[in-house]
Amino acid sequence: MIKDMKWWGWGDPAFVFPLDEKPLLWPFIQKSLGLNAATRQTPPVDRASLRLPEPRTNAAFMQAVQGVLKPGQIAGDDEQRLIHTYGKSFPDLFRVRQGIVGNAPDVVLFPESHAEVEALVAAATRTGVKLVAFGGGTNIVGGVEHLDTAAMRVTLDMRRMSRxxxxxxxxxxxxxxxxxxxxxxxxxxxxxxxxxxxxxxxxxxxxxxxxxxxxxxxxxxxxxxxxxxxxxxxxxxxxxxxxxxxxxxxxxxxxxxxxxxxxxxxxxxxxxxxxxxxxxNPAVKDYHGVLFPDFESGSAAIHEVISRRAAPTMFRLQDADETQLAFSMKAPSAGLSGFIQSQVKKYLKARGYAQPCLMMVGFEGDAEYVAEMRRKVIPMVKKHRGFHLGNSVGKTWTKNKFAVPYLRDILMNHGCMVDVAETAAVWSKLLPLYHAARNVIKEQFKKEGYPGYIGCHISHSYVDGASLYFTFASQQLPGKELEQYYRFKRLITETFMRNGGTLSHHHSVGYEHRPWMEREVTRPGLEALRGLKHALDPHGVMNPGKLIPPADAKTTSAPTPAASIPVETP
Ligand SMILES: Cc1cc2nc3c(=O)[nH]c(=O)nc-3n(C[C@H](O)[C@H](O)[C@H](O)COP(=O)(O)OP(=O)(O)OC[C@H]3O[C@@H](n4cnc5c(N)ncnc54)[C@H](O)[C@@H]3O)c2cc1C
CATH class of the missing domain: 3.30.465.10 (Uridine Diphospho-n-acetylenolpyruvylglucosamine Reductase; domain 3)
Incomplete structure (x- = not known):
């Protein structure tokens, strides 16, 4: 059974982020982003008023499809076309919530076997339609959006092939x-x-x-x-x-x-x-919280543990701003535990943890392995001034980890811009890059004269370096929402590139990162990718406009991502 996400936001249509259970969260957000009772509400357009473009059809292709698939594997209805129009980036959600859906696929197909995919790709190649493979549609760089403006646009939803x-x-x-x-x-x-x-x-x-x-x-x-x-x-x-x-x-x-x-x-x-x-399947999963007085100490702790090959299953180190956001999601404790927590807080504040950074460290495996890793790793992180909070924080984190992305929908209903940017760098460049990226965004908020939030965590760690994951948010500038978003996106991406970071550690390129690809892989590298594309897809059937910039694109030394974004006007 395929579970579709909501058309206007993230995730399960039946799940609502439990804001009521987190009384500290909304005041924290209001303060960080300058929201108040007068802040404009920006709900998505009414579904009934949303008009999809007239579907194009390629008779030869559709005839071939009917010979391969059963009627239940072919969906030309607006509901399915809408769900498959975009991924889940801020520009995707902003546009769909405004009713901008000009790039909807003309038809969505649901193959059920390798042989069916072979027949569909061959038919598309013969008849000149464009194909986009669609998994969960969760990408945030424009990966599943159709960009071709002439041919019939076909999306292959792969989720019936799931065994x-x-x-x-x-x-x-x-x-x-x-x-x-x-x-x-x-x-x-x-x-x-x-x-x-x-x-x-x-x-x-x-x-x-x-x-x-x-x-x-x-x-x-x-x-x-x-x-x-x-x-x-x-x-x-x-x-x-x-x-x-x-x-x-x-x-x-x-x-x-x-x-x-x-x-x-x-x-x-x-x-x-x-x-x-x-x-x-690991028998034991044991996740712990550790507090550090600053991001540098936590990062040094990860670096030491990893380079001594004492590999925990997960390290996630939040900077001070992201830690504040995480703490604001906690339900306040009452009674004795509330009292103890306030005493611990005072104790830590007096010892230099006024703006603490929270690390989650996880161990998975059989009981013996987990106990041994914990014995090795916890003392090492304590050496870097890590204050061990125990595993109750870990249990809460594990329980809530998939709920956080739902918060963006609430923020978008309140006229906010929210998105993420991620990179990776070697250890010697990591902290300078972190500070440069954070500063450039903070400065930009100041320059533009409105409050904004930027937080970061180390999300993945290696012997030679780590990945940094930033979340940034502010109120939208009415009428200029996408320009505003791309200004921030361009600034942070430029900062990554200038400071030795990769264009993307795990979100990929799509069309959003395309203007920087030459700088990422060099011109011969790009030519190699073009050669591969030409060898496997000489007629440009598969996902046009993604990953590789067009050969005649102007130099990417002054990237203008906005120009490459297929934004239609409402
Ligand atoms: C809230 C949120 C959290 C996220 N967290 C993470 C994270 O922790 N780590 C991470 O790596 N990413 C994360 N992402 C990004 C996204 O989930 C990943 O890029 C994911 O790998 C996309 O998988 P998908 O099945 O949804 O692919 P889609 O979004 O459907 O497609 C992504 C790209 O892959 C292509 N594609 C899909 N299926 C196939 C196929 N079978 N054959 C060929 N091409 C195919 C598509 O054409 C498209 O170009 C997050 C995104 C969101 C919105």
Whole structure:
């Protein structure tokens, strides 16, 4: 059973972020963003008033489709076209909430097998329609939006291909169909005693194929790796035919084609299945909170632990601003525990933790392994002035971890701009980059004369560096919402690039990051990508306009992302 998200926001239509249970949160937001009773309300347009463009049709293609799929696998209704129009970035949600849906697909198809995908890709190539592969539609860089303005636009929703096809208990590998959404994939594997252990914040809706196509990172990547570290073999249906890589643990037979397909964002073809490394389902999951007096101490603690190869399953270190936001989500404690907490707070304040930074550190595995890791890691983080809060904070975090993205919908109803930007850098550049990015956004809020929020956490850590994940928010500038957003996005991305960060650690390129691609990979690197695209998709059928800037694009030394954004006027 496929679970669709709400058309105007994030996630399960039945779930409402429990603001009432968090009495400190709204006052914190109001203060940070300058909201008050007079703040304008900006609900989404009424669904009934929303008009989708007249669908285009390509008779030859549709005739081929009818020969391949059953009627229940073909959806031309407005509901499905609307749900598949965008991903979930701020510009996506802003536009859909305004009723701007000119780039809706003309039809949505639901293949159920590798053979059906082969037939559909071949038919599209023959007849000249454009195909976009759609997993969960959770991407936030414009990955699933149709950009072609002439041909029929077809979206392939992969979620009916969601089975675990095979488990190899000796090798700890599983063959899984690419449309498997996180919860189904984990439930099916866990029923077999295994786990993939890939849990991005978008886990509830994102799919294996989407993760592979975007080089995704889950919360527990410190132990299990990013998705590209977990893939052993895969199948890609391209317009040039099916590319299937060999099931073997390692190989030196030329460049690694798995790694060429991973991160290809649907521009080379459709990933239909993959063999993934899995591990026995961990018996114990133990998450702890640790407070640091500042971001530097917490970052040094992570660096030391990781470089001494004492690898916890997860480190997540929030800076002071993000810690304040996290604390404001806590229900205030009453009675004795409230009293104890206030005493601890006073004690910590007197010892230099006035603006503390919260770290979550997680251990997963069998009981013996978890106990050993905890014994090793907790003393190491304490050496860096880490104040161990115990595992009750960890339990609360685990319980709430998938609820936070729902908060953005409430903020967007109150006229706010909210989005995220992420990067990674080597340790020697990480803290300078962190300060530069934070300062540039804070300065911009000051320059533009309104309050704003920026918080950051270290989300994934490696021996050689780590990933930084920023969230920024302010009130929208009425009538100039997208220009405002892209001004901030451009500033922070430029700061990443100038300070040695990658263009994206795990959100991929889509069209939003495209203007910086040449600076990320060099001109010959771009030419190599163009060559690959030409070899596998010579007629430009697959996901046009994503990842690779057009060959005639002006130099990217002065990127103008706004120019490349297909924003229609309402
Ligand atoms: C609230 C929120 C939290 C997020 N948290 C994280 C996080 O913690 N870590 C992280 O890595 N990302 C995160 N993301 C980003 C997003 O979830 C990831 O990019 C995810 O990998 C996309 O998966 P999907 O199945 O939704 O793919 P989609 O959004 O449907 O597609 C993404 C891209 O992959 C292509 N694609 C999809 N399926 C296939 C396929 N079978 N074959 C070929 N191409 C395909 C699409 O064409 C598109 O270009 C978050 C997003 C949101 C909104």
């Amino acid at each position: 675990v096809l095979e488990i190899d208990r000796d090798s700890w590998t599983a063959t899984i169909e690419a449309g498997a959404p996180g919860p189904k994939l984990e439930d099916d594997l866990q029923a077999l005693g295994f786990s993939l252990g890939h849990m991005p914040d978008s886990f509830e809706f994102a799919t294996l194929g989407g993760w592979l196509a975007t080089r995704s990172a889950g919360m527990q990547s410190d132990a299990y790796g990013k998705i590209e570290d977990m893939v052993v073999a895969l199948k890609l249906v391209s317009p040039a035919g099916t590319l299937a890589t060999k099931l073997t643990p390692k190989s030196s037979a030329g460049p690694d084609l798995d790694q060429i397909v991973v991160g290809s964002e649907g521009i080379l073809g459709v990933i239909t299945e993959a063999v993934m490394k899995v591990h026995p």
